[in-house]
Amino acid sequence: MADNSLSAPAPKLSPGLRASLPVLVLLVAGFLAPLVTVAAYAFATPKSFDVFRSFTLQNFASIFDPSNSVWTSFVWALALAFACVAILLVVCYPIAFGLNKVFGKWSGLVSVLFVFPLFVSENVRLYGWVLFFIKNGVLDGALKWLGFSGGPELLYTPGITLFGMVYVYLPFMLFPMTLGIAMIPRDLVDAASDLGAGRFMIWREVELPLAMPGILIGALLTFVLAAGAVAEAKILGGQSVITITQDIEVAFTYAQNWPMGSALALILVLIVSGLALSAMARLDLDKILGKR
């Protein structure tokens, strides 16, 4: 039997398929299986582990029950994510532009400075900010030492949560954007200027549209990451706002209600992927790059 399968190529796999088999196995086992499990749990009996054996819509019914306030967590998560992306767009564009056109030989160093924090765990960095903003911490203490009345009460507010998210996700916006701006051919900017366009018109009509693939990819990446953010709201925000990821975490841990956690997770995945896909549909890379 073994001989047979070796000599005769019974399962006719194309060379491409055979070569991609390891990746396919990895994707199915590591990517698809957990998703399927989560999706299955979402339809299991509440507060049980009867996955694949029970089917009920009770989890969803209780989420959509008007008396359940979990929707505020969705709103907070998405609102913070949108705000985070909006702020990052404004903050990163000048830096990305500088990395391409202004900093010259220093741009390598500047890039490294932006990458460097990624080597330190996100939680550690966030606790660092806590030490910075906390009463009698770096900011407050320094101001008092200088004779001022002390720093503002920033910690444990939604605002500081947003600040933390902007801080943590900045590289994920910055680098795709930098690549996007690097894709603008120098000749096109020169040509636009040569044809009489001023700085603003060149930016609006030439640079921005041509950098758009990079900008949109950065926005998409940071939005997806920010929508699933939890550490910023817990550590810096002190749970002044509860994001949906935190609700999901609680359902899986303290509450031991995996079906509820899965149902929430499934809804989050649907919302985020729906938003991301609708953005992707507008992002016609081929058209932007002029290949079609």
Added chain:
Amino acid sequence: MSSVAASALSDSSAVSKTPRPVLQLVDVRKVFDGFAAVDGISLDIEEGEFVTIVGPSGSGKTTLLRMLAGLESPSEGYITLRGELINDVPSNRRPTCLVFQSLALFPHMTVGDNIEFPLRVRKMAPEERRKRALELMAKVRLPEDYYSKNVMLCSGGEKQRVALARAFAYDPDVLFFDEPLSALDYKLKKLLEKELKDLHRESGKTFVYITHSLEEAMVMSDRIGVMRAGKVVQIGTPEQIYSTPADRFVAEFFGEVNVVPIRRADGGWLRRDGKPVAVAPDVSIDGDEASVVIRPEYMRFVTEEAGADNTLTGTIFNEYSLGSRLQYQVRSRTGRTFLIEVPRAAAWKGNGEVTIGWDAGNAIVVGG
């Protein structure tokens, strides 16, 4: 500094003749990190002229053009447009337009939007813009239905036309061309060269064109400037450049030539092999070293019936057909290779040793 500028300007305007040149360059230099890409060029370009700057790559011709277009500013010297100093006038405030080697079409715009770009800059009304764009498209022979076509879907020749139409939409006084035809196939190139020449005549605008192709320069230009290592070594009509090259570099740049080094001796000239060389009586060369430049078509086979002023013997080692003409490579006894081009009717029938030669009147003698 400003007094220097003023005196240089008054000097140059004193020198300029009527009609006053559109563009005037006075000792223009551009230095990049200690390297002079353009090393002291003075040049007058007259109204309505078609001037071509030719030179090998790295000769500084693109840098020169970028300075004229305002994309670089000169390190030294003065560039004036209609008498006004424009050294530091940015490109978007110059009435000049550059057609880039890459064409620099906006890939995210349609053909129409590309052509209308300079009109949008001027805030022309949309209907008027469209009308003008369609006129220009007709002028450069682009079909009307290309107006809303994605510019990246156009063929090489069509892109060329779009770039031209866009440049004309800007309505510049002077158009610059940075080897825009270099990426096209031979036939299309020939066609577009003719069309460009027609456009030049019809529009009456001043064209400054750069290329490394002699052929392109010869076909289109009123005057040709030859650049080498950041300097203009010769400028003149195509005929002047072809028949009286200033030096060996220009002669060799303008196609395949035979070069025979000679030295002065007793009021005459000798070849390296010691034989005397007959040169035209009007040749005047300073110095004792010179080169005789003979184009292959002026070389011929020497027979007993048809002699020549200068002869040499060698063996044929290669033969090429150029269609109606034939080319032979002949290796002389001293080991030099000579190129000789004859009509097919005068094909060499014999074999082995040949004697080739040229008449003094057909050779050019250049210094060095």
